[in-house]
Amino acid sequence: MEYRLLGRTKEKISTIGMGTWRIGSYRSSEEREGQVLALRRGIELGINHIDTAEMYASGRSEEVVGEAVKDIRKDVFIASKVAPGHLHYDDVLRSCRASLQRLQTSHIDLYQVHWPDPSVPIQETMSAMERLVKEGAVRYIGVSNFSVAETDDARAALTKNEIVSNQVEYSLSNRYVEAEVLPYCDREKVTLIAYSPLAQGRIANSIPNELLQKYKMTPAQMMLNWVTRDEQVVAIPKATNLAHLEENASSVSVRFDAAEYERLTAG
Ligand SMILES: NC(=O)c1ccc[n+]([C@@H]2O[C@H](COP(=O)([O-])OP(=O)(O)OC[C@H]3O[C@@H](n4cnc5c(N)ncnc54)[C@H](OP(=O)(O)O)[C@@H]3O)[C@@H](O)[C@H]2O)c1
Numbered sequence: 001m002e003y004r005l006l007g008r009t010k011e012k013i014s015t016i017g018m019g020t021w022r023i024g025s026y027r028s029s030e031e032r033e034g035q036v037l038a039l040r041r042g043i044e045l046g047i048n049h050i051d052t053a054e055m056y057a058s059g060r061s062e063e064v065v066g067e068a069v070k071d072i073r074k075d076v077f078i079a080s081k082v083a084p085g086h087l088h089y090d091d092v093l094r095s096c097r098a099s100l101q102r103l104q105t106s107h108i109d110l111y112q113v114h115w116p117d118p119s120v121p122i123q124e125t126m127s128a129m130e131r132l133v134k135e136g137a138v139r140y141i142g143v144s145n146f147s148v149a150e151t152d153d154a155r156a157a158l159t160k161n162e163i164v165s166n167q168v169e170y171s172l173s174n175r176y177v178e179a180e181v182l183p184y185c186d187r188e189k190v191t192l193i194a195y196s197p198l199a200q201g202r203i204a205n206s207i208p209n210e211l212l213q214k215y216k217m218t219p220a221q222m223m224l225n226w227v228t229r230d231e232q233v234v235a236i237p238k239a240t241n242l243a244h245l246e247e248n249a250s251s252v253s254v255r256f257d258a259a260e261y262e263r264l265t266a267g
Contacts, residue, residue, distance in 0.1 A: 001046030002252045004234055006110070007164030008189045009140065013077050015228050015252050017049030018042045018245075019195065019238035024057030024064050032064065038240045039068035043076060045249035051167070051193070051236045053081035053114055054099050062102035070104050078103060079110035079193075081144060081167075087113065087120040092128035096137055112142035112167055116150050126157035133161055140164045142193075148184045163190060170194035170233070172204050172223050172264070185232045197227045197235035206267030211260060220244070221251035226264045228252055 003012040018039060026032040039050065050069070052061045062080060069076045080103065086095045099108060111132060113125060132138040143154050144167035155163050166185060170177050170192065177192065185192040198220055207219045217225070220237075227235050239245040256264070 013049040017236040019236040024060030066104040081114035084115040111138040165191040167193035173199040194235040224251040
């Protein structure tokens with residue numbers, strides 16, 4: 001596994017993390033156990049970054065993550081998110097405490113604002129985030145689905161901490177962030193956490209055969225390798241199928257040359 005520095009910090013997170021949207025929705029205890037085991041397997045494969053949110057499966061995603069890491073908490077970097085309806089000061093504190101309980105942990109490594117809410121002053125939200133850092137409940141502050149202007153406002157609202165990351169949709173099929181957000185992240189050393197990097201399972205059929213054969217990779221592996229070609233990007237594919245998980249964990253073991261990345265981009 002390859003690891004990258006989070007923002008301007010010295011924290012190393014795996015280039016390939018694990019997303020958990022839809023984890024926590026299960027129809028049986030066996031299915032739930034399968035989700036716990038998938039996360040455990042990912043950690044064994046060197047993935048140390050798990051992404052969850054209070055919104056996912058109404059908190060049950062955090063519960064599954066908590067169970068998966070309870071005896072190996074120190075080895076894992078847990079990122080969670082406060083929902084857009086909870087961005088007032090007291091709501092942020094309440095949401096974080098509830099997430100800590102569901103995660104069975106004393107701290108969240110990266111706490112992110114899930115979506116901006118223009119009706120709540122960002123100063124109010126960031127002031128609560130800084131209080132959580134001061135209390136030791138949160139280590140780093142991040143945002144998600146923020147534009148460049150919204151990220152600048154969030155940074156300006158902080159007094160002692162930095163915005164270390166912006167989690168946004170990015171894949172071969174959705175390159176919207178390349179216009180402004182990615183260049184900004186590169187310039188300002190803010191980690192871009194790519195969500196839905198496999199286009200929610202709609203795996204690209206445009207990958208040149210010659211590259212698939214040369215690198216002996218699957219199209220999904222190529223998508224993950226491509227999306228993390230920039231040093232400032234990490235990706236958080238979701239996989240509960242163990243074969244998928246193993247593919248994803250080994251997707252960045254080699255790097256392609258610039259011309260090959262361009263061929264992938266062109267499709
Ligand atoms: N901040 C936000 O607003 C936001 C929004 C959306 C998502 N996210 C985060 O980003 C994570 C990832 O995004 P996502 O869940 O939307 O979609 P994704 O990771 O792009 O795709 C997940 C789908 O791809 C399949 N898959 C995984 N690995 C594969 C492989 N090697 N080959 C073929 N198929 C594969 C999975 O199947 P199996 O599960 O069966 O393996 C699943 O159906 C989420 O789980 C969540 O943590 C954040």
